[in-house]
Amino acid sequence: MAYMHIGKDFTPPDVPGKVTGRIKYAEDYTREGMVYARLLTSPIPHARVLDIDASEALAMDGVFGILTADDVYPDGEPQSTGLKILTNEPTLVGEPILALAAVDEKTAETAIAAISVTFERLPFVTDPLDSLQPDGADAYNGGNTFVFRQGFAQEKWTADQVASFRAGNEPTAEPQQTVAYGDLEAAFSASSYVYEGTFTNAGYPHMSMEPRSAMAYWEDGKLYLYGGSQSLTAFADGIAGIIGVPKEDLVFINEATGGGFGQRARAGSVPVYAVPAKLSQKINRPVMMRTTREEEFTIGGARQGLTGWIKVGFKPDGVMAACDLWIVSDNGGKGGGADAYSAADCISVLYQADAVRFRGTAIGTNTAHRGAQRGPGQNQIAPIISPILDVAADELGVSRFDIRKINTPMTGDVGGPQRTPFTSAYMPEALDMASAQFGWEERQSRRRQTNGSKVIGLGIGQGYHNAGRSGMDGIVMMGADGRLKVHNGVGNLGTYSYAAVSLAAAEVLKMPWDRVDIITGRTDLHLPITSPQDGSNSIFTNTRTFYGAAQDMLAKMKEIAANELGGAVEDYDISNERVHQIADETIGMSFGEVAAIGIELGGKYTGEAELPEELAEWTQIAANRLAGTGFMGIFHDPRHEGNPPGFTVTCCEIELDKETGKFEILDMISIAEAGTIMHPKGMDNQLVGGAVWGIGLSALERHLYDPQNGIPASTGYWQSKVPTYLDCPLKIDTGWVDLPDPENPVGARGIGEPSQGSVSAALTAAITDALDGHIFGASPITTDMILNHIAGTSEESVPLAQNNFRG
């Protein structure tokens, strides 16, 4: 379909501000009378605060006050996992205990140093399997796991069960969760190649470039909060509840956000923003809370580490018959997510196995907060499963490309343990495109070619993530000037999705882009609720809402024109910012004239009547404040059917040096299958960005904790080693299938998450290929692991564990 805007590049309005430094992040704001907060954090991995003596600090010149857990939780701390604003029961090193405000940061630091905190030390643990031992320490007060709606619990295995798992065997303990479909036993019986082994995925931090600083002040009973988030209205909706301020009394200002990757999508992951808000309320001054890189590591969130066992069976023709997956998740010090289940879901979706069983247990450790991180679960399992497919292909005499094509999902298929149908799935087309553009077949002659100590490895991989929510709201407005104002609560994460989804509204009304204003950046501009901007959701979700809102405005325009100029609504169309009769285009009026009449008429035309009944509370507040101020289009999106997937395929060629264990990525291409492409350059950015994340997942990033003291040793960019320019190929090629999805009015789906998974799958497959099919069963595969393998040292020499050098 030919579109006016969709599928064409444009410059999102925030880009010039980013290259000039003018755009403001939370810490760039200032306010007259602003004072500075610093955090006192726990130096102990698991403890209970017995006493806080801040008398000396509070007596210092320039100190305005402190905020403790007792202040923010007067009825006691919530007895659940999840980050707290402040706590008297720290379960990880670096967890905020209290905050102090002073005239400047130096004074605040000096005063913090004068505060005496008496801790009761409690047993701690840095590896989930250690905690599962009969005498293993529990990470939380009340157990080592948290059961939904039941509370903390203790999960223990026998010593033999732990030892057997560590020795590479299928766990025999009772899992907390079991999900299955198909006849697993029969499927394995029908298999002619079966792989079985243990694996580890290391947890690692988000390391967003912007530490989670925030500033807050109160004015006329309203809280003005400046912070960074992935979402805007969804985040504001949540943080209002955490702070305890009515939604209508919160103004959340968030012009730009310095990276998110899952951990700033929802307010529950960033409760520390309540510190400046509540401290400001307490001392009656604006408060700026700057957070450090170390603090960002601790409370900035991390990927769950997975310790697992996998068994996969393939039929003689390469069809994946069965997959049996058992995963112990590292939930860290504050609880985790559903990564393990998503890993099983991903295998089911991508390879359409006849039978799948997932068993899982989630255990806490006294390490960094875990939670959503780009493709949670789907991306961890990608580098584990891809080499298994390759080895199976070689064993069965099927090509490594064909084994993926044989098992590919396609439109009409179902996926996941819930057997959910896809809204559409063009993975076969994506595989073909990647193969053709990369020259996969032609390159096979280079496979495992050597040049001195260097050897060529080829890899192909696939990525998947569910990429679509619905049920949100959209608002567009127009004044007598005829400009279209898209009230946009998506949030500015850096994907430019907030801008790309606005194209849907411009498309419906055939508006020139320079006549469209995106209203965003602060909630007192009255923005509708959206889904949190996570899980590759914005494009699918908000093209639906803005398309619907613009359709509502279009229908109202035609009504007004018919009333004013005669004829029926069906007699009218739009072009060149005019509503006109189809039969005679000279009979019509400009958008500005229609909007002016609508404003004069009021009622449903200005949001003063006939609002959709299902609007979220947040949207109702916005709509009520906008009512009567302009010509309004408003829409509540009904739920969609099926699973809108985001798919990617990556091919890469590496040269691995067996003397150093290092490799260079010589070539890489990533292809997206995400429905209609809204914004090609934005899509390209998501693909190359995901590629960099995939390289980090496969080869570099991991948590490292001192097991003797529970101290993190990877708090910075260097120790955690996020990829740099020099870790990446000189150029990453990209492409996309660009076929529409029927559940979206413009055919679009999201892509942010799987772009990492396919790269990690392909890169790990290439490393395996270069090493003659050796499966490490790990992410990352570091240079020392490669060298140890070449030297003949087994991975089993390093225990199966998390937060150490293996996992």
Add this chain to the structure above:
Amino acid sequence: MNPKLTRRRFIKGVIASGAAATTTAAWYSATGQEKPSGFVERLVRINVNGQVRNVDVEPQETLASTLRYKLGLTGTKLGCNRGECGACTVLVNDVPTYACSVLTHSFKNDRIETVEGLESANGDLHPVQQAFVEELSPQCGYCTPGQVMSAVGLLRENPNPTRDEARHALSGNICRCGSYDSYLDGVMRAVELIG
């Protein structure tokens, strides 16, 4: 103190002598007093974006702190404040420098440029900035000012870099969004714009 030297007379003398500012060092010099042990000048003059700025600088103050919190030049970002990420990169005498890892006192006689100083007087973007817009190089944008300054530093030294030379020149700037490819596209586009 010299009884004949009043504050007013001192300031008038400084102005008459053509000095641009009153400094503590000048005060000690004028009064004939010995500087105390460990004395570090507080009021310093630094040249930022072609303008001489007088700033009260603490002895241990980093250039990034001075730029952001004393001069309001918040385009210079603090990502790690420990020399790992490059978000705070500025140019000192055309050389890309981590502003978080150097002390302001070290640059009293140097030419400092930040991202705010790149636009022309009529508001035109610097070719690197323009190229980064055209290539949609930034994602979240937090590292972008540092990437811009490293790229400007590179192109001043080497106006026709290869993509690989650009990759090495910018390798001290981390982009957690992973927009390296788009930044390199931007640098190569800037080469074309500069001509």
